[in-house]
Amino acid sequence: MKVPRLAASLLVGLMLSLLPVVVSPAIAAAEPDSPVAQTTSGPVVGAVEGGITVFRGIPYAAPPVGASRWLPPAPLEPWSEVRAATQFAPACPQDPDPHEMAEGTPTSEDCLYLNTWTQGVGGAAPVMVFIHGGGFIAGSAQDPWYDGAAFAARGVVLVTFQYRLGPLGWMDLSSLGPEYTASGNNGLQDQMAALRWVRENIAAFGGDPANVTVFGESAGAISLSALLGAPAADGLYDRVILESGTAGTVATREWSQRVFERFVELAGVETPAEVLGLSTDELLDTARRIYDSEFADTAFHPVVDGTILPDFPMRRLASPEGPAVPVVIGTNLDEARYWLYYIAELDRLPVRFYQPWLRSLVGERADEVIAAYREERPDLDAAQTGMALAGD
Structure with a gap:
């Protein structure tokens, strides 16, 4: 790159x-x-x-x-x-x-x-x-x-x-x-x-x-x-x-506090304050689970x-x-290329980078959205379709 x-x-x-x-x-x-x-x-x-x-x-x-x-x-x-x-x-x-x-x-x-x-x-x-x-x-x-x-x-x-x-x-x-x-x-x-x-x-x-x-x-x-x-x-x-x-x-403050509550739950600590003492690796491991959750990549903003x-x-x-x-x-046409650079096919896109995030935007119509993109741009292969969707 x-x-x-x-x-x-x-x-x-x-x-x-x-x-x-x-x-x-x-x-x-x-x-x-x-x-x-x-x-x-x-x-x-x-x-x-x-x-x-x-x-x-x-x-x-x-x-x-x-x-x-x-x-x-x-x-x-x-x-x-x-x-x-x-x-x-x-x-x-x-x-x-x-x-x-x-x-x-x-x-x-x-x-x-x-x-x-x-x-x-x-x-x-x-x-x-x-x-x-x-x-x-x-x-x-x-x-x-x-x-x-x-x-x-x-x-x-x-x-x-x-x-x-x-x-x-x-x-x-x-x-x-x-x-x-x-x-x-x-x-x-x-x-x-x-x-x-x-x-x-x-x-x-x-x-x-x-x-x-x-x-x-x-x-x-x-x-x-x-x-x-x-x-x-x-x-x-x-x-x-x-x-x-x-x-x-x-x-919003409400959203960010919900993220923290979920973080505490996923970290497996007994009290919220224990998060302060987690090691770097423990914080990153819990963050990965957040990306797999309903918050996906909207957790940290x-x-x-x-x-x-x-x-x-x-x-x-x-x-x-x-x-x-x-x-x-x-705007950048290929805004999402950074994230999808190594993805050969859309179907191989990791769940934490794609499905939870898409559903957080469009709810249960995620499959519909994918189909619409493919119908609109049949010239794009799977990876390019994913890149266009994520970039938009």
Whole structure:
């Protein structure tokens, strides 16, 4: 699934034409020619690759582990020695299915890191920040198809980052206490922390902090729609590009609490609070069972929690209080290819990726819907039919 360099170049050219303005950490001794950037937390050293300056694995928030595991992202502890930023950080915990994550990608709950590609640490180039997709349960900032070299070669500072996924990022624990009121939007708060980091630090990487365009695909675009509806995110971006996402894909508090109740039941714990202490593997195992349940892939999404998201994003966007920023909206014809890439035939599509999800949308008429798609597009084979259905 690696994007060919030519395709990446065409994508970059298209995006730039749409913009009003061309837009495991170790302490290391910096080599004389190594690029060093001073962040608000401390200095980092990157590398020069093919004429592009790359910084990988820069932390933008404190590790969400231990007592911070289910809480909003916290500020970093500062450091004084130069910190190596030459290797990608582990991805956030997720199902290791091969088509959901680049092969061999390590994972860790300590995963709030970002990467930058730039022509150099001097200057003030336009900045683009990408929010990856993956249904809020998969993906990372180190996936090879998100390499930012093609953007940097055209004078853009490109930033990718990771945010918490699945139950760790999007499970509503508000019934367990006031400290968890916004836990259903921990992933969204991670995204806000990353954008705040960009505003405060990107000048040190050759970027213009007053010229930041955020773009996202699929769950990344849905996240951006939610950020447009979150007053606390105002001022963290200047332009937005939504690639195949909708502001309507958010959960109500009632729905998210039903998901948590089902999660508790499937986890087999005696009390809801015991979920807090489940291991990473236990959380992921229970999440897989949720995907097989009536909730399917609607279990983990941004939540209208009354705090981070006071209301549905569409309502805020339609009101005078909505953010006054340029927005480009588009759709991807093959939106579902990411999920169906390895499926040769529709009949082989795993139950957890297909039937429960479809029935959650159209009820018991799922078989009718499949038949209608096949009748409408007889030229498509089974896998292509499934891709069209899932993409719509």
